[in-house]
Amino acid sequence: MTLPQIDSFKKEKFAFDTLSASSNDSTSSDRETMSWSPNYEPEMSQPQTEQAFKFEPIADPGYSQTSVDFGSTSDYFLNFYNPGQGSVEFNSPPLWRNGQNPPMASCSTWENMCENMYAAPPSASAPPNLYSLEQHVPEHASFNYSQHSVHQHSVYNSYGFEQSPPLRNHQFSEQNDLSMLSFPIIYSPEKKAKRQKSRKTPKKAISSEEASQFTEQDRLALTPNHKNSIHLWQFLAELLNQQKYLKCIKWMDREQGIFKIEDSQEVAKLWGLRKNRPNMNYDKLSRSIRQYYKKGIIQKPQVSSRLVYQFSAKFKSG
DNA sequence: CAGTAGGAACCGC
DNA sequence: GCGGTTCCTACTG
Numbered sequence: 288m289t290l291p292q293i294d295s296f297k298k299e300k301f302a303f304d305t306l307s308a309s310s311n312d313s314t315s316s317d318r319e320t321m322s323w324s325p326n327y328e329p330e331m332s333q334p335q336t337e338q339a340f341k342f343e344p345i346a347d348p349g350y351s352q353t354s355v356d357f358g359s360t361s362d363y364f365l366n367f368y369n370p371g372q373g374s375v376e377f378n379s380p381p382l383w384r385n386g387q388n389p390p391m392a393s394c395s396t397w398e399n400m401c402e403n404m405y406a407a408p409p410s411a412s413a414p415p416n417l418y419s420l421e422q423h424v425p426e427h428a429s430f431n432y433s434q435h436s437v438h439q440h441s442v443y444n445s446y447g448f449e450q451s452p453p454l455r456n457h458q459f460s461e462q463n464d465l466s467m468l469s470f471p472i473i474y475s476p477e478k479k480a481k482r483q484k485s486r487k488t489p490k491k492a493i494s495s496e497e498a499s500q501f502t503e504q505d506r507l508a509l510t511p512n513h514k515n516s517i518h519l520w521q522f523l524a525e526l527l528n529q530q531k532y533l534k535c536i537k538w539m540d541r542e543q544g545i546f547k548i549e550d551s552q553e554v555a556k557l558w559g560l561r562k563n564r565p566n567m568n569y570d571k572l573s574r575s576i577r578q579y580y581k582k583g584i585i586q587k588p589q590v591s592s593r594l595v596y597q598f599s600a601k602f603k604s605g
Numbered sequence: 606c607a608g609t610a611g612g613a614a615c616c617g618c
Numbered sequence: 619g620c621g622g623t624t625c626c627t628a629c630t631g
Binding site: 519566567571574593 | 624625
């Protein structure tokens with residue numbers, strides 16, 4: 288796997304800013320090859336207080352939007368959005384920089400942001416596009432935000448996960464809203480009939496009530512941005528890293544990777560929404576989690592209790 | 606009653 | 619074949 292150097296990143300970034308590059312350029316393909324795998328263990332041996340941050344420039348065809356995730360880790364969550372004309376604000380939950388709130392910033396240029404926020408890789412051995420936020424988030428960061436583009440960075444949380452690509456509102460708007468509500472069944476009629484024949488109970492039909500359970504906000508927040516190509520563990524990690532889902536799922540011991548599903552129905556609902564599986568429930572979701580046992584991705588903690596799971600040690604950073 | 610565990614068949618990619 | 623999804627039975631607290 289080759290990771291782009293900072294210089295090439297900037298080059299791509301600037302080219303993108305000025306040209307509004309198409310979505311099938313090299314940056315997009317980079318993203319395809321950067322998915323996390325157990326075999327790829329970046330510099331996660333760095334201290335927990337330092338958050339690794341991986342650049343992942345993504346070209347965007349250009350569209351108007353009002354909100355976009357910039358990136359997130361389990362210790363901070365960066366949103367940047369464009370509420371007005373060209374003004375950009377940082378917004379994040381309290382766990383920024385060892386518990387301190389982040390600076391709210393009115394930003395001027397993207398170049399400044401790069402210079403201010405990303406001083407250097409955290410260690411000499413670190414991949415060149417991995418940076419630590421610890422020492423170089425300025426009190427008043429400034430950067431440029433091209434209002435025609437969306438810049439998204441994959442990041443690693445402190446547990447070593449690469450976040451799945453950030454959520455993107457336009458993915459939703461590109462689709463027909465009604466199609467989102469109707470949750471089309473993807474079985475072909477033949478196969479569906481064959482399958483039902485072999486089942487003792489037929490597959491439950493989708494009700495409009497079920498479909499309408501999801502709020503507009505849920506649909507926006509959980510719209511898949513890479514079709515449905517997200518792993519359940521990634522999705523759980525995403526929820527765990529966002530304050531807004533604290534009532535659904537939360538860390539019990541982040542160091543140990545132990546988390547608790549607080550609202551099993553809600554988590555299943557969100558997972559079903561993300562995967563476009565309206566009949567998803569906790570029974571099925573938990574079955575998928577249990578499939579992770581033998582794969583060594585998720586396990587039950589040594590002291591087992593209801594709705595509590597643990598990311599396995601090999602997923603943890605050093 | 607909700608959650609746990611795992612077998613089995615199936616699906617889309 | 620992978621990564622679930624769906625359905626199921628048996629079991630637990």
